[in-house]
Amino acid sequence: MADPAAxxxxxxxxxxxxERGKIREFxxxxxxxxxxxxxxxxxxxxxxxxxxxxxxxxxxxxNPWPAVKLDQQRGLHAEQEFTFxxxxxxxxxxxxxxxxxxxxxxxxxxxxxxxxFAVMVTDYYDESGRLVAQxxxxxxxxxxxxxxxEA
Amino acid sequence: MSAARTxxxxxxLTPPAPWTVGPVTRTDFVRYQGASGDMNPIHHDEEFARxxxxxxxxxxxxxxxxxxxxxxxxxxGAENVRSFRIRFxxxxxxxDTLTATxxxxxxxxxxxxxxxxxxxxxxxxxxxxxxxxAWATFVVPDGGAGS
Numbered sequence: 001m002a003d004p005a006a007x008x009x010x011x012x013x014x015x016x017x018x019e020r021g022k023i024r025e026f027x028x029x030x031x032x033x034x035x036x037x038x039x040x041x042x043x044x045x046x047x048x049x050x051x052x053x054x055x056x057x058x059x060x061x062x063n064p065w066p067a068v069k070l071d072q073q074r075g076l077h078a079e080q081e082f083t084f085x086x087x088x089x090x091x092x093x094x095x096x097x098x099x100x101x102x103x104x105x106x107x108x109x110x111x112x113x114x115x116x117f118a119v120m121v122t123d124y125y126d127e128s129g130r131l132v133a134q135x136x137x138x139x140x141x142x143x144x145x146x147x148x149x150e151a
Numbered sequence: 152m153s154a155a156r157t158x159x160x161x162x163x164l165t166p167p168a169p170w171t172v173g174p175v176t177r178t179d180f181v182r183y184q185g186a187s188g189d190m191n192p193i194h195h196d197e198e199f200a201r202x203x204x205x206x207x208x209x210x211x212x213x214x215x216x217x218x219x220x221x222x223x224x225x226x227x228g229a230e231n232v233r234s235f236r237i238r239f240x241x242x243x244x245x246x247d248t249l250t251a252t253x254x255x256x257x258x259x260x261x262x263x264x265x266x267x268x269x270x271x272x273x274x275x276x277x278x279x280x281x282x283x284x285a286w287a288t289f290v291v292p293d294g295g296a297g298s
Contacts, residue, residue: 055188
């Protein structure tokens with residue numbers, strides 16, 4: 001069961017290097033057939049959902065999400081948003097990420113049963129300290145194990 | 152088409168043709184998991200998925216969201232995206248065939264004077280069910296997309 005006391009929990013700042021090889025790997029994994037555009041550039045721009053690779057960097061106490069205590073077997077990713085304050089970061093950019101649990105709330109499900117939502121916001125700063133991107137993840141825990149037709 | 156370019160009003164953006172991917176495989180899901188760092192076993196471990204009440208492992212939602220990202224940026228340019236919001240609606244299973252489509256919601260001039268476009272993207276399964284929807288905002292370079 002999600003713990004409402006988790007709101008406000010902050011993760012330790014973490015480093016995320018936007019790497020050319022990672023951008024290329026991510027392009028292949030997300031259906032890019034023609035990689036010549038990436039290969040022609042020393043510093044290709046990262047993809048709209050690339051910052052999800054923070055999962056590789058946000059180890060230990062950098063990730064406050066476990067504080068929410070969402071049941072993994074009844075938990076689902078409900079929404080995900082990325083906002084860029086300018087062009088998305090290019091390969092070679094060194095970012096500092098800071099994540100926090102910003103909200104936990106409940107709603108009645110369409111088919112009965114209470115659903116608990118939890119929101120984690122991660123801000124990304126470049127080396128000059130400018131906020132360049134923000135990721136917002138919303139997870140949901142259903143009252144009973146989800147089935148295909150109500151995911 | 153060249154006549155339209157001589158006017159001061161930019162030509163309306165036209166969405167690309169639908170893009171079909173698949174049938175998608177567990178290998179596609181695992182490749183995405185490795186790339187993203189999301190190693191949740193529900194997406195590759197049969198026993199874990201069954202214990203959670205599912206018939207089989209299913210795709211990470213961010214995989215099909217990433218497909219929509221690829222589809223959108225090949226149209227409007229990866230450097231031009233300013234927001235990308237995804238809603239997860241239905242699971243995607245091995246063997247599914249996915250189709251990405253896009254619609255222009257609004258074309259306008261932002262406060263900074265640059266042209267913007269809001270688009271809606273849908274990743275649809277072969278059943279007709281929408282697996283993922285996304286709403287994105289892109290800067291439109293001078294002369295429109297693709298130029």
